[in-house]
Every structure is written in structure tokens, then in C-alpha cells.
Amino acid sequence: MAGALRSAVASISRCCHKSVAFLSRFNQHSLLQNSLSVDSRLMLPSLLHTTSPQHGLMEFFDIKKNWGEENVKSGRPWRMDELRIKNNSDLHKLWYVLLKERNMLFTMQHEYEKQSELLPNPERIEKVEESMENIMTVIKERDEAFNLLETGKTGDPGGRYVKNYLGLRQYKRNTEHLIPHYMNKFYFLLYPKNVSKRTEKYIALYKEEQRVERRRQQRSERMMRKRLIQKFPHLQDKL
Amino acid sequence: MRLTVVTFNYLKKYAQREIAKATGVSVYKPFQGRWRDVRKKRWYYDENRPWTDAAKAANAPMKRQHHRLLEPISNEDWSIFKGDRVEILTGTDKGKMGIVSCVIKERNWVFVEGLNCKYKWVNKSATSPGAMVKTEKPLSITTEVALVDPSDGKGSEVQWRFTEEGDKVRVSVRTGRIIPMSRVAEDETEDMVSRSGYIEQDCDTKEKELQKVTFKPILSTFDEDILKQLDIKDDRKRVQKYWY
Numbered sequence: 001m002a003g004a005l006r007s008a009v010a011s012i013s014r015c016c017h018k019s020v021a022f023l024s025r026f027n028q029h030s031l032l033q034n035s036l037s038v039d040s041r042l043m044l045p046s047l048l049h050t051t052s053p054q055h056g057l058m059e060f061f062d063i064k065k066n067w068g069e070e071n072v073k074s075g076r077p078w079r080m081d082e083l084r085i086k087n088n089s090d091l092h093k094l095w096y097v098l099l100k101e102r103n104m105l106f107t108m109q110h111e112y113e114k115q116s117e118l119l120p121n122p123e124r125i126e127k128v129e130e131s132m133e134n135i136m137t138v139i140k141e142r143d144e145a146f147n148l149l150e151t152g153k154t155g156d157p158g159g160r161y162v163k164n165y166l167g168l169r170q171y172k173r174n175t176e177h178l179i180p181h182y183m184n185k186f187y188f189l190l191y192p193k194n195v196s197k198r199t200e201k202y203i204a205l206y207k208e209e210q211r212v213e214r215r216r217q218q219r220s221e222r223m224m225r226k227r228l229i230q231k232f233p234h235l236q237d238k239l
Numbered sequence: 240m241r242l243t244v245v246t247f248n249y250l251k252k253y254a255q256r257e258i259a260k261a262t263g264v265s266v267y268k269p270f271q272g273r274w275r276d277v278r279k280k281r282w283y284y285d286e287n288r289p290w291t292d293a294a295k296a297a298n299a300p301m302k303r304q305h306h307r308l309l310e311p312i313s314n315e316d317w318s319i320f321k322g323d324r325v326e327i328l329t330g331t332d333k334g335k336m337g338i339v340s341c342v343i344k345e346r347n348w349v350f351v352e353g354l355n356c357k358y359k360w361v362n363k364s365a366t367s368p369g370a371m372v373k374t375e376k377p378l379s380i381t382t383e384v385a386l387v388d389p390s391d392g393k394g395s396e397v398q399w400r401f402t403e404e405g406d407k408v409r410v411s412v413r414t415g416r417i418i419p420m421s422r423v424a425e426d427e428t429e430d431m432v433s434r435s436g437y438i439e440q441d442c443d444t445k446e447k448e449l450q451k452v453t454f455k456p457i458l459s460t461f462d463e464d465i466l467k468q469l470d471i472k473d474d475r476k477r478v479q480k481y482w483y
Contacts (some may be wrong), residue, residue, distance in 0.1 A: 004349040011434065075249050075443050087453045123290075123430075126256070127248040139461045146460050157482050174482045181483045232310050232381075 059100060060107045072121045077130040083138045091135055098135075102128045162191050167199035206217070240277070250430045257290040258282050263300050283307070285343035286377060309347055310381050318397045318409055319349055319380050322421030324387040326394030327378065330355055336387055348377035349384050390416045 066072050081089065105128065109119040147155035157174040162168050172191075181187055225239050263278030283304040287294040297304075319325065323339045337351035355376045362369040378384045385394030388411040396412040410419045426434050456465060466473060 004394070004423045071437070073440050075440065077249055079247065082449055085450075085452045085454050087455060088461050089468055090453055091461075092465050123253040125251065126253040130247055130252070143288075143460050146458065149458075177481045177483065178478070180481045227308060228310070231308050236312065 005219060013233055048140075061111075062104055062108050066120075070120055072124070074121060074124050074127065077127045078134055080134045083134055084141075088142075091139060095132065095135055098128050098132050102132070163195055164191055165189065165195065167195040167203050247429065254289045257295075258298075260297060261289075261295040265473055284343065286341070286343060286348070286350070307346075309345075312344075312347060312381070315399065317344065318399065319384065319386060320420060320424040321427060322420075322423030325349065325351060325384045326387050327351060327354060327383065329383045329393065330378075336392075343377070346377065347380050349380050350375045350377055351384070386411075386418060388414055388416055389418065390414050 061067075062072070078094070083094075086094070102125070105119070105125050109122070109125075112119045144154045144156070147153060157176075159171055159173040161169050162172045177184065177187075229236050229239060256449055262280075263276060263284060265276050267272045267273075268275050271354045277300050279298060279300055281304075282289065282298055285294060285297055287297070289295075299397050319339060319342065321339055321342055324336055326336050327333060335354055337354040338347050340352040342348070343349040343350075352375070356373045357376050357377055359372050359374070360369045386397045386409070387393065388395040390411075391414065395414065397409045397418060398412055399407055400410045402408055402417075409420075410416070411418060428434055459467070
């Protein structure tokens with residue numbers, strides 16, 4: 001068992017860590033090569049370094065050339081259509097590449113803040129986050145397609161409306177538990193079978209508050225529309 | 240043909256994040272033992288982009304701005320872009336034609352290069368009058384500016400229509416002539432970066448590699464596929480889980 005675990009860890013490390021052997025073995029893979037692109041410049045740190053393949057903890061920091069720079073150039077995020085044509089293994093590797101880039105950016109941001117300076121080009125964080133979100137969406141699509149084919153269901157645990165301890169109805173996502181609900185004390189504290197009658201008065205007041213707020217918003221929208229039509233009469237039919 | 244569909248949202252998220260950072264501070268109240276949020280609810284857009292220092296200074300917490308009424312124009316109806324030739328309809332430069340240098344959708348503004356300017360003297364001193372600086376004033380696209388029709392060289396109203404091939408194009412209502420997009424607008428990406436000015440960076444992916452199709456549909460979930468490829472065998476007996 002221990003042997004199996006060790007081999008599993010080794011195989012994962014092969015996937016994530018930078019090593020020359022790993023690169024030569026997966027050289028065909030697009031993600032690992034230095035690239036040129038006219039139309040599509042992508043957010044992807046290079047895995048091929050000429051100085052030394054393993055940086056250790058220094059991978060948490062940007063390349064020394066960019067330290068103190070005012071502008072650091074970067075590409076655009078990965079689009080969903082570009083991710084959909086890649087296989088699972090490529091997406092898996094890309095995820096970790098992006099994760100490391102994200103860690104690097106946050107480390108640099110923290111360091112710059114310590115020096116009372118601003119991180120150059122902070123939109124890089126948003127670019128990486130968008131690429132990662134897109135990967136999750138693509139993986140979700142593939143899993144859902146497989147589940148629908150095999151089981152007829154998407155595999156999404158779903159959710160339902162429940163009455164919580166305040167007596168208010170809320171949408172609760174179905175979560176994983178080790179014990180069934182009739183044995184779960186904590187679950188019954190949050191969502192009791194019978195809510196006490198004392199809460200009815202407060203629920204009515206809360207609903208009134210929500211109604212008043214909704215009416216206030218509708219009124220403000222109506223007044224805004226009126227003011228717009230007053231200033232721009234040609235919008236009378238459009239609004 | 241210009242893509243009206245936005246393919247990525249990172250710039251919008253980045254702007255929202257910068258606005259959220261700049262709209263206020265949280266002040267700690269000693270003795271009360273709580274934090275008090277001093278935050279502005281409304282962000283006023285001006286000629287500076289929201290992530291710039293000038294925009295943040297204009298939206299400082301205690302600074303008051305009067306409410307501005309803006310005609311709502313959807314992304315699909317937006318017809319004036321950077322690099323277009325427009326005719327100015329009002330003001331001192333009425334009747335003149337110029338090229339759009341900047342577009343600010345949040346205010347329905349357009350800046351025309353060299354026209355509709357304001358003049359200001361800077362570095363004045365007791366001995367010298369200083370230097371005069373010329374800066375463009377914004378123009379409203381609904382009332383003060385009109386797109387120039389190339390066939391007769393005059394400003395006209397513009398509509399978005401579809402060609403026989405299915406492309407969405409701007410058509411002058413008066414003459415029916417198609418007004419093509421400027422080269423500058425085609426060259427610019429959604430995040431205001433020039434496509435032709437691209438310089439290869441170490442971290443970028445090649446276009447060839449980007450377009451390479453490695454996906455093969457397989458009957459397996461993502462997790463199972465990765466486990467199989469990494470030779471990880473998970474024979475552990477699964478405990479029954481309850482979902483509620």
C-alpha cells in the first residue's frame with residue numbers, strides 16, 4: 001500500500017515539477033514550449049528555462065528581470081473554445097501551471113506592498129483567474145456529458161428549498177454527509193422539523209421590510225425612467 | 240466585421256476590483272470595538288479609466304459629484320469606434336471633421352483628435368506667462384457627433400444591419416452606404432491592446448500549439464482519466480454517503 005502511494009506521489013510530481021527529463025518526454029505537448037503568437041498571446045509561464053530547471057522556493061517569485069519593473073507584459077486569458085480542443089491531461093497540467101502563476105502573483109503583490117509599492121500590471125491576477133474558471137467550466141461540461149450518457153442525470157447533487165431555524169425559506173445546496181439526516185443533530189438545529197410559532201411575527205415584519213425595499217427600488221426606477229424621457233424625449237417608446 | 244460578443248471578462252472584473260478598492264476605507268472604532276465602513280455607493284466615470292490614479296482621486300470618499308443623466312445605449316447599438324471619421328455638430332468646431340481618438344462608453348463620450356479643445360496656461364509665474372496646453376473636450380455621441388458617410392462626406396445617422404452573407408455592418412440611413420470599421424478599431428483587442436504591436440514574450444503560447452487539437456472523446460470522467468494516465472489505482476471500498 002505504501003509502495004502504491006509513493007508511486008502515485010512520484011507520478012503527480014512528474015506532472016507538476018519542472019525537470020528536463022519530464023520536458024523531453026512531453027515535448028510534443030503545446031503547453032510546455034516557448035511560443036510565438038501573432039493573434040493569440042496566452043497567459044502561460046514557460047517551463048523551459050535555460051538557467052536551471054528547478055528553482056524550488058524561488059518559483060514563488062517572478063523572474064529577476066521583472067523585479068521593480070513598471071510594466072510587465074503578459075498575454076490574454078485562455079478562451080473556452082481553445083480549452084475545449086485540449087485533452088484532460090493537458091487541462092490538468094495547465095491548471096497547475098496557472099496555479100503556480102497565481103501563487104507567484106500573490107506573493108509578488110504581498111512583497112510589493114511590504115515595500116510600499118504597487119504590483120505592476122495587477123490585471124494579470126484576473127487573467128489567471130479567468131483562465132482557471134474556464135478550465136473548470138470545460139471539465140464540468142465533459143463530466144456532465146458523460147454522466148448524462150451513462151446515467152441520464154448530470155451528476156449535479158442539486159438543491160432544494162428548506163425552512164431554516166428562523167422560519168425563513170432558503171435554497172440549500174445538497175452536501176455530502178457521512179450520517180443520514182435523521183441522525184444528524186447539527187442539521188436539525190439548522191433546519192428543525194417544526195419551527196416555533198414565535199418566529200411568525202418576526203417573519204411578517206421581515207417580509208414587510210423586503211416589500212418596502214422592493215417598492216422603493218421600483219419607484220426609483222420609475223422616477224429614473226421619467227427623468228430620462230424628460231431629458232431625451234425620443235426614448236418615450238423605447239423605455 | 241467586429242465581434243460584438245465579448246470573449247473574456249477579465250478587464251471588467253479588474254475594473255470592478257479597482258473601483259471596490261478605491262471606493263472607501265474601513266475605519267476601526269476603538270472603544271466601540273467595531274469597524275466602520277466609509278464607502279461610496281456610486282462611481283463616477285470620467286475621461287480617465289477607473290484603474291488610474293486620476294479617476295480614483297476624482298472618486299475620493301468625501302468628494303461629491305452631481306448626478307448625471309445618461310441615455311442608455313446597449314453594446315449592440317454602439318456605432319462609433321476609435322479611428323472613425325466624425326463630424327462635429329455643435330460648439331466652436333461645428334461642421335468640422337475629425338478622427339476619434341478615444342471612446343468612453345460609460346459617459347457616451349467621444350474625443351476627436353485636435354478638435355473641440357480647451358486651452359489652459361500652465362507654469363505661470365510673475366515673469367513669464369507660461370505655456371499654453373490644448374486638451375480635447377468630450378463630445379456626446381447622441382447629440383454632438385455624427386458618423387461621416389464616405390459617399391458624400393457629410394455626417395449621417397447610422398444603423399446596424401445584416402448583409403446577405405450574414406455580417407453585421409453599419410449602414411448610413413440617408414444613402415444606404417456601408418461604413419466599414421477603421422483599421423485602428425480592427426487592430427485593437429477588447430482589452431485596448433494593439434494586435435499588430437504584439438511582441439513575442441517568453442511566456443506566450445505559439446498559435447500552432449494553441450490550435451493543436453489533442454482532445455479525443457473518451458467514455459470516462461475527468462478524474463478517472465487522469466488517474467488512469469498517472470497509473471494511480473484506487474481500489475479502496477467507498478463508504479455510503481448521504482446527500483441532503
